Amino acid sequence: MIVNNKPVQQNNIFAIPVLDQYLIYAPLHNLAALVDRLAVCQIKDGLAGARGHTSDGLDEIVQNLTSQAEPVPSAREGTFAPAFLGLIPTRSCNLACEYCGFLAAEEPDLVMDLELARDAIKWYFDLVRRSGLGTAEIHFFGGEPFCAEEVVDFAFHYAWLQASKIGCSVRFEVATNGTFDEERCLWAADSLDSIILSLDGPADIQDQHRHRKDGKGCFEVIVRNARILSERAAELSFRVCVTADTVARMPEIAAWLCRESRLSGL
Numbered sequence: 133m134i135v136n137n138k139p140v141q142q143n144n145i146f147a148i149p150v151l152d153q154y155l156i157y158a159p160l161h162n163l164a165a166l167v168d169r170l171a172v173c174q175i176k177d178g179l180a181g182a183r184g185h186t187s188d189g190l191d192e193i194v195q196n197l198t199s200q201a202e203p204v205p206s207a208r209e210g211t212f213a214p215a216f217l218g219l220i221p222t223r224s225c226n227l228a229c230e231y232c233g234f235l236a237a238e239e240p241d242l243v244m245d246l247e248l249a250r251d252a253i254k255w256y257f258d259l260v261r262r263s264g265l266g267t268a269e270i271h272f273f274g275g276e277p278f279c280a281e282e283v284v285d286f287a288f289h290y291a292w293l294q295a296s297k298i299g300c301s302v303r304f305e306v307a308t309n310g311t312f313d314e315e316r317c318l319w320a321a322d323s324l325d326s327i328i329l330s331l332d333g334p335a336d337i338q339d340q341h342r343h344r345k346d347g348k349g350c351f352e353v354i355v356r357n358a359r360i361l362s363e364r365a366a367e368l369s370f371r372v373c374v375t376a377d378t379v380a381r382m383p384e385i386a387a388w389l390c391r392e393s394r395l396s397g398l
């Protein structure tokens with residue numbers, strides 16, 4: 133299951149390194165467990181039929197993993213009908229969150245060509261037209277999508293143009309770090325339908341891992357924008373990254389977010 137500290141698949145049982153522990157994940161056995169390295173070795177021995185000293189908890193895991201698994205789901209069939217078109221205007225970002233995987237992207241400043249955005253939107257609306265759907269849906273992801281504002285603005289207007297041509301409506305969603313200025317915030321609140329804002333919690337939590345590239349915090353501007361968004365029509369959801377440092381404060385974080393904002397989802 134583990135070779136050179138890398139996860140290895142074994143009969144749809146996975147051991148994934150998580151900090152100094154391992155997540156045993158076996159979807160066909162409906163099992164997920166966080167264990168230490170010794171336990172991984174003991175589970176591996178147990179699966180190989182070796183008898184050794186283990187705890188009751190590990191015996192239970194081995195029993196579960198050696199019991200009949202759920203059947204492997206078959207590949208999807210039927211008409212290709214994606215729920216939305218996802219666009220990544222850029223992988224770059226104005227923040228430097230410590231847990232961000234996108235920072236390692238090979239070309240972090242690469243921005244989507246407008247021609248590519250145009251072709252993707254055109255292709256998607258043709259699919260929407262042929263499927264007879266009344267509503268199209270476009271989601272923006274990043275990096276930080278508003279670091280490539282020209283792509284977001286182009287896609288927004290071009291999508292409305294295509295929607296008007298085929299007589300459907302269009303919904304927009306963005307996942308953002310919310311560090312934009314007030315003008316962009318008001319545009320997002322009034323133009324987009326759903327905004328997923330990355331905010332980890334009160335100032336000491338937010339600025340601990342989710343800071344700017346120069347190390348300065350970004351809490352104030354995001355909370356100001358969250359308040360503006362709370363008062364407008366767009367649905368507002370928060371995406372909270374919980375770390376080992378903050379997991380015990382989850383109830384406090386949830387209560388704080390509910391107090392501070394009118395949220396639709398967490």
Ligand code: SF4
Nearest residue numbers: 225227229232275309
């Ligand atoms: S805001 Fe998102 S994309 Fe930007 S550094 Fe943080 S996790 Fe990465």
